[in-house]
Amino acid sequence: MSKLFTGIEIGTNSIKIIVMEKIKTEFHLIATSKVKSSGIKRGEVIDAKKVVESLKKAEEEIESQIGTKIKKVILCVSPKNCIFNIVSGDIKFKEPRVIDGNDVQKVIKKAITGKTTKDYELVTSIPINFRINDEKTVKDPKGLTGEKLEVKAVISETPRETLYNLLGILDVCDLEVLDIAFTSTGDYYTVRNSDLDKKIGVVINIGEDSTNISVYNKGIMIKNSTVNVGSFYIDHDLSYIYNIDLDKARDLKEKFVVASSRYADKYDKIELETKGGTKYNVTQMDVSKVVEARIEEILKVAKKEIKNLTNRKISYIIVLGGLSEITGFNYVVENTLGNLAYTYNNNTIGLRDNSFTSVLGLIKYFDNKLSLRNAECNMFSQEDMKKIINVRSKDNKEFQKVFDHFLQNKEDKVC
Numbered sequence: 001m002s003k004l005f006t007g008i009e010i011g012t013n014s015i016k017i018i019v020m021e022k023i024k025t026e027f028h029l030i031a032t033s034k035v036k037s038s039g040i041k042r043g044e045v046i047d048a049k050k051v052v053e054s055l056k057k058a059e060e061e062i063e064s065q066i067g068t069k070i071k072k073v074i075l076c077v078s079p080k081n082c083i084f085n086i087v088s089g090d091i092k093f094k095e096p097r098v099i100d101g102n103d104v105q106k107v108i109k110k111a112i113t114g115k116t117t118k119d120y121e122l123v124t125s126i127p128i129n130f131r132i133n134d135e136k137t138v139k140d141p142k143g144l145t146g147e148k149l150e151v152k153a154v155i156s157e158t159p160r161e162t163l164y165n166l167l168g169i170l171d172v173c174d175l176e177v178l179d180i181a182f183t184s185t186g187d188y189y190t191v192r193n194s195d196l197d198k199k200i201g202v203v204i205n206i207g208e209d210s211t212n213i214s215v216y217n218k219g220i221m222i223k224n225s226t227v228n229v230g231s232f233y234i235d236h237d238l239s240y241i242y243n244i245d246l247d248k249a250r251d252l253k254e255k256f257v258v259a260s261s262r263y264a265d266k267y268d269k270i271e272l273e274t275k276g277g278t279k280y281n282v283t284q285m286d287v288s289k290v291v292e293a294r295i296e297e298i299l300k301v302a303k304k305e306i307k308n309l310t311n312r313k314i315s316y317i318i319v320l321g322g323l324s325e326i327t328g329f330n331y332v333v334e335n336t337l338g339n340l341a342y343t344y345n346n347n348t349i350g351l352r353d354n355s356f357t358s359v360l361g362l363i364k365y366f367d368n369k370l371s372l373r374n375a376e377c378n379m380f381s382q383e384d385m386k387k388i389i390n391v392r393s394k395d396n397k398e399f400q401k402v403f404d405h406f407l408q409n410k411e412d413k414v415c
Helices: 048-066 101-112 160-172 183-191 232-242 246-255 284-309 329-337 354-372 382-395 397-408
Strands: 002-010 014-023 026-036 072-077 083-098 120-132 136-138 145-159 176-182 200-206 211-217 220-227 269-273 279-283 316-320 341-343
Touching: 002 048, 002 160, 002 183, 002 354, 014 048, 014 354, 026 048, 026 354, 048 160, 048 382, 072 160, 072 183, 072 354, 083 101, 083 120, 083 220, 101 120, 101 145, 120 160, 120 176, 120 220, 145 160, 145 220, 160 176, 176 183, 176 354, 183 200, 183 211, 183 220, 183 316, 183 354, 200 284, 211 284, 220 284, 232 246, 232 284, 246 269, 269 284, 279 284, 284 329, 316 329, 329 341
Parallel strands: 002 072, 072 176, 200 316, 316 341
Antiparallel strands: 002 014, 014 026, 083 145, 120 136, 120 145, 200 211, 211 220, 269 279
16 A cells, blocks of 8 residues: 655744655655745744745645645644653553554554643654553553553653644645654654664754754653754854855855865865955864864764753664764764764655755654554545656656556555
């Protein structure tokens, strides 16, 4: 069975939308959009009109690729000011029965009912484990028999006003939000594997104007902190030191520098033009030293924040975000954070860019959530899928072959 999902992330620097298809256990990219955003600062709406304008541009870009309108989405939200709580609940049956996805949904609902904080809204509820008949503890109870089912879960909440502002913007753009998750949750579901799911570790995402640090215990986020420093500070440094426009500073960062000055070329030069019109040359070595110093500072702030969040033994630190695309970034990570730390490299075909990790993992998280509850969801109708195939197959002759089987399955549920 084939399923199509659409994920959206509204960030300070850009709005990202991706459409992905899951065939059996594999995810395949269908379309992607990334446009400059306006009206967002540190994950919060400061100018709704500008956000709407940016989002509509991203919609138009993605819809031109798939030949139909996106209507249903899952949304990434910033974990800034989020709170966590451990909850539990149970349900009893009249007689022993085989537990199914509906029972899982019921017991989770029982656990979270009445547990949310005033002025906050529930974002995720992730089960830690289930117990059957007060005896057997499992990760997934479906298919097992019992008279009583209990769940212990971690719920996360976000300030209601912040969330509702975002939801209002998507409503204006005629987008129905089916589910919500934190960007940090998406990050983990992008990098996760069976080994990480057994350990305690940290995921660091360096964003445009803030850096998010999340602590995970066996695949569940238990602590989070957002610090107000990000890749924009590098742009500002370059703009100030070399007296150039911010846009030119960003291009310099993305196209010329090496994150670790040790590997920069002292003979490679580039011509810059100051705001006053003066032209002069700078070496890759000199510019890279400026960038390296700021990256080190960001990572040291994150390292300090990890100590504030937990005193548990950390088994891994994974760093990602658009800034991590700079050549040599991993060397600075290892030198600053130690040998437990490394930079994640997104190898998703058609999406080899670390700025997409949050929205990519968002889709995987949503699919995992459906699987646990034994639920089905496809965000596009059969008619929409025909349009997608017609448009995409014009650019890719193999596309038609890959997705022919989709239309043969008439039982896909559109949620």
